Every structure is written in C-alpha cells, then in structure tokens.
Amino acid sequence: MSGTNTEQGAGATGLDALGTVHFVGIGGVGMSAVARVMIARGVAVSGSDAKDLPVMADLAGLGARVTVGYGAENVGGAETVVAGSAIRPNNPELLAARARGLRILHRSEALAAAMEGSRVVAVAGTHGKTTTTSMTTWMLRGAGLDPSFAIGANIPALGVNAASGKTDIFVAEADESDESFLNYRPLIEIVTNVEADHLDHYGTAEAVHAAFDAFAALLPADGALLACADDAGARALAERLRRAADAPRVLLYGTAPDVDVRVRFDPAGSVVDFAGATHVLPLTVPGLHNALNAAGAFAAAVILGADAGKAAASLAGFSGAARRFEFKGEEGGVRVFDDYAHHPTEVRAALAAARAVAGGHGVHVLFQPHLFSRTREFAAQFAGALSAADTVRVLDIYPAREDPIPGVTSELVTSNLPAGSYASDAGRAVAELAGAAAAGDIILTVGAGDVTAQGEVLLAALREKGSRAR
Structure with missing residues (x-):
C-alpha cells in the first residue's frame, strides 16, 4: 500500500466485506466524498473531525453518526476505520483501532472498495x-x-x-x-x-x-x-x-x-x-x-x-469546480475570483485566464504559498508566474501538514518581485489591492490554503472604497 499511514490494505475487498465503517477526518472533501458514496450504497457509516464542518451535517442527514472532536470512543462498533494521509499516526481513534485489531484503510483504499x-x-x-x-x-x-x-x-x-x-x-x-x-x-x-x-x-x-x-x-x-x-x-x-x-x-x-x-x-x-x-x-x-x-x-x-x-x-x-477560477462577486466594476492554484504552472494558467477575462484591464493577485517544501523548491518559478499580474501581494506560507523549514518564507518568492510584494498582514494587503483596482479590473485570490476567505474581505473593501468615492 503506497502513501498511507495505515497497516492493513483492502486489496480487492468490496464494500460488503467492510462492515460498519468509521472515517477519521470525515469533514475533509476527499473523505466526505467516499463516505457519501458508501452511505448511498447501504454501508453503515460513522465519522469524526476536529472541526464542525458544514458537510458533516449533510452526512448526518444522510444517516451517518458524526462527532466533532477526536476520541477513542468515537470508533464505537466499527469494523473498518478509514483515514487519510493528513491524519497523524498517534490520532486516538487510529490508536484505538490498532489496539482492537480493526481493518484500517487509507482513504484511497476505501474508495477502491467502493469502486469494485x-x-x-x-x-x-x-x-x-x-x-x-x-x-x-x-x-x-x-x-x-x-x-x-x-x-x-x-x-x-x-x-x-x-x-x-x-x-x-x-x-x-x-x-x-x-x-x-x-x-x-x-x-x-x-x-x-x-x-x-x-x-x-x-x-x-x-x-x-x-x-x-x-x-x-x-x-x-x-x-x-x-x-x-x-x-x-x-x-x-x-x-x-x-x-x-x-x-x-x-x-x-x-x-x-x-x-x-x-x-x-x-x-x-x-x-x-x-x-x-x-x-x-x-x-x-x-x-x-x-x-x-x-x-x-x-x-x-x-x-x-x-x-x-x-x-x-x-x-x-458546466460552471466549473469550487475554487477553480470561481467568481466570488463584483463591486464597483471590479470582479473578484478565487483559484486553488498552488504550483507555478497552475498559477500561470490562472493568470492567463484572468488576462483573457479582464480583456485589457488590470489583474491584481493575492497569493498564499502552500507548504514550506513546495515554496523552497519553486520560489523562483512562483515569482515568474506572478510577474504576469499588475499588482502582487504574497501572504505568509500556509503550512497545511508541514512543520516550518528554517529559512523558508514567502520572501523567497517576493525577493524576485517588485518591492512591497510581501504582505505580512492580510488586512493591509487587501486594502492595497482594493485601492489599486479600477473598474474593469480583476482581483484574484490564489492558493490552496485559507486565502480563499479573503475574497469576501476584498469585496467588502471594494464596497467601502465605492462608498467613500460617492
């Protein structure tokens, strides 16, 4: 079994052999997808996540037993436990599953069972x-x-x-x-x-x-x-x-x-x-x-x-997938889009699309690097891709599953961009981008982290700008 933190593989096992299935991290987009398919196919499903995410209420409405917070007791009577790569090996629910000798599957193995x-x-x-x-x-x-x-x-x-x-x-x-x-x-x-x-x-x-x-x-x-x-x-x-x-x-x-x-x-x-x-x-x-x-x-x-x-x-x-050049709104003639791009090739593609949509108007970008390791490997390439924008602000690195790497910061990217591109404060970056944008322009939030939340903040800043102008 490749790329997992679990001990027992599903092999060619179908759903009928899994019994009751418990998902550790059920609120994740990939985990919830597998859980949703299993529920639809008659599998008894339970799950937990560290946060109370909106999809968890949906799954509960479909019949899953869902808990907020991790604890050994959440495993209940499950016969199979599913976890993704982001779940740490010392998670109490994984520890309980190991202690009881339960079948433990990576998310991909659970999906493979559903696709059998x-x-x-x-x-x-x-x-x-x-x-x-x-x-x-x-x-x-x-x-x-x-x-x-x-x-x-x-x-x-x-x-x-x-x-x-x-x-x-x-x-x-x-x-x-x-x-x-x-x-x-x-x-x-x-x-x-x-x-x-x-x-x-x-x-x-x-x-x-x-x-x-x-x-x-x-x-x-x-x-x-x-x-x-x-x-x-x-x-x-x-x-x-x-x-x-x-x-x-x-x-x-x-x-x-x-x-x-x-x-x-x-x-x-x-x-x-x-x-x-x-x-x-x-x-x-x-x-x-x-x-x-x-x-x-x-x-x-x-x-x-x-x-x-x-x-x-x-x-x-077909209107696209969430966070794939997703239109968030328009204020004062400035359109705000959000894109999940987190590799230099993806950033270049997102900016090319933005240029095409802007039709000769300006393109302004709020970028959040994702992972210290990726930033270390591709800092110069990110800068090259971002240079296609008229204005760039780069936030601190979103760590996701990684611990910090000494010497790796967003300034590795901005050292190859115009002065002022590094933004240690998201609020200031939003204000600067809103101030730079004119009617017809596009502002694009880019990255796989929580930069997506800044779209609404940008729209609010643009509304405020319009109110001041009036």
Whole structure:
C-alpha cells in the first residue's frame, strides 16, 4: 500500500466485506466524498473531525453518526476505520483501532472498495484533475449516462462532490501526492500533465515520473490511457506506455497536429476533432487549459459509449469546480475570483485566464504559498508566474501538514518581485489591492490554503472604497 499511514490494505475487498465503517477526518472533501458514496450504497457509516464542518451535517442527514472532536470512543462498533494521509499516526481513534485489531484503510483504499466491479475512469495529473473529473462526470450525465463519482472539490453545478449513480461507470479523481492513486484499478485513465511536485513525498522529479509509470501500468489490455500531448511529461508517459508489452490503447489529446483528440482553441469558441467528427466545446470556463481538460474528458465519455453530440453540448451548462477560477462577486466594476492554484504552472494558467477575462484591464493577485517544501523548491518559478499580474501581494506560507523549514518564507518568492510584494498582514494587503483596482479590473485570490476567505474581505473593501468615492 503506497502513501498511507495505515497497516492493513483492502486489496480487492468490496464494500460488503467492510462492515460498519468509521472515517477519521470525515469533514475533509476527499473523505466526505467516499463516505457519501458508501452511505448511498447501504454501508453503515460513522465519522469524526476536529472541526464542525458544514458537510458533516449533510452526512448526518444522510444517516451517518458524526462527532466533532477526536476520541477513542468515537470508533464505537466499527469494523473498518478509514483515514487519510493528513491524519497523524498517534490520532486516538487510529490508536484505538490498532489496539482492537480493526481493518484500517487509507482513504484511497476505501474508495477502491467502493469502486469494485465498476468501469473506472481515474483522472490524474499534477494539475487539472478536479476540473477534468468534473467535466467527465458532467458530460456523461449530459449524454444520459448516470455515473458514480468522487471528486476532490465541491462542484456547484453538480450540487455535491460525490454520488452513487445508476450505471456501472465510476469517475474518480486520482491523487498522486502520496502515490495513493496506485490503489485503484481503472479501465480508463486521463493524465492531464506530469510535473515535479509533492517533493516532500517523492524527493525527486524522477520519482514522480516513475509513480505515473506505475499508475499507467495498472491499465488492463482492453483499457485506455488519454494523455495530454501539450504537456511534455504526459506525452512522454504515453510514449513509454506504447512501447510496453500488452499495452492498452493510448490516445493523445491536445493542440498539436499529431494527436488523436485535437483541440482547436479559440477564446470565442473551441472545437475538438475526434473519431472522424468535429464537435463544438461550448465552454463557460476560460483558458486553454480548460479546453484541454474538456477534450480529455470528452474522449473518455465517448469511449464509454456517450453520444458525442450530447456530451459536448452539455458543457454549455458546466460552471466549473469550487475554487477553480470561481467568481466570488463584483463591486464597483471590479470582479473578484478565487483559484486553488498552488504550483507555478497552475498559477500561470490562472493568470492567463484572468488576462483573457479582464480583456485589457488590470489583474491584481493575492497569493498564499502552500507548504514550506513546495515554496523552497519553486520560489523562483512562483515569482515568474506572478510577474504576469499588475499588482502582487504574497501572504505568509500556509503550512497545511508541514512543520516550518528554517529559512523558508514567502520572501523567497517576493525577493524576485517588485518591492512591497510581501504582505505580512492580510488586512493591509487587501486594502492595497482594493485601492489599486479600477473598474474593469480583476482581483484574484490564489492558493490552496485559507486565502480563499479573503475574497469576501476584498469585496467588502471594494464596497467601502465605492462608498467613500460617492
């Protein structure tokens, strides 16, 4: 079992063998997704989390026994305990499970159990997998197929981030950060890109590429890999897989003329050529990266039997995933968006989308680096990506699961940006960005941490600015 802090794997175990299942950290977006699917499939579920998160009330309403705070007693009569990589080994509920000899699964193993017997589409990549998973699910639904799905973010258009569908198709976001995507057994894989990231786990870029090779090797001979040819890492992965014995079907998607699924990108309306036909991609989410995501998702849906015309047309109603260039509001003609981008490539894509949407007006960014290790590895690249903005303010690093690393601060990023870019105080940064923005401009909050909360603060500051002007 890769990338977990647990001792016993699920193997090919299905849901019927798990008994009552207890989730440690049930409020997390990935954990709640698995719990939601299990509840829908008749599994008795309980769970706990350190904080009382909104999704916990939803799960309780569906029948789960949910507790705020961790304690050995919360495990109750569970026969299986599920925990994600963020749960520390000394969590009292994990200690109680070990003491009782219960089956302990990583979140990915629990999801694998829920997917047992399904035709699984696993979407992986350093960036873009949440949006691509969402698009795949959306287009399958739009074509009249009803897949099960589990996505690592809330999808406003879908209403939930997970559901148990009526067909045997299961679409899942496959997390590469700790190699837990190797616990799945997909029929189709979509790989959006392969770049160095999560080096706190992998150590080297070579290890990241090796993990994706192992992921691709999970495909059966009658399976299919869809890899984005616009990304050098994904294209190289596809080429290596094609040389393997008993290789599955390998298809490239992208803008190059030699691909199997070709995107002809135009901000006013992109099209995709696949299987001898051309279809319009009526995207409402901006950027070339989203057109590429849609092409991979479209091809997967068609391979699974979706009507191509209906699948493509359904994109007109797809509004995106939460925190993926998500519109937060407008005040005084200034639009505020929020994006989860936390790798330099993602930041560049978010800013390119912002430039396209701004239409010649200014773009201002409030960025929060995520993880000390990532900041150490990519400080110069982050600065290069952020330099595309007119105004930048960089907050202190969001630590997430990490302890501080001596000498690693946000000033590693801002040392390559104009003076004043480092913001030790979020309130001051918000005031400065609101002051710099004019009607028609965009302000973008960027990062995987709690910077998302600053969107509402920015809107309030813009309202106050407007009131003063009047």
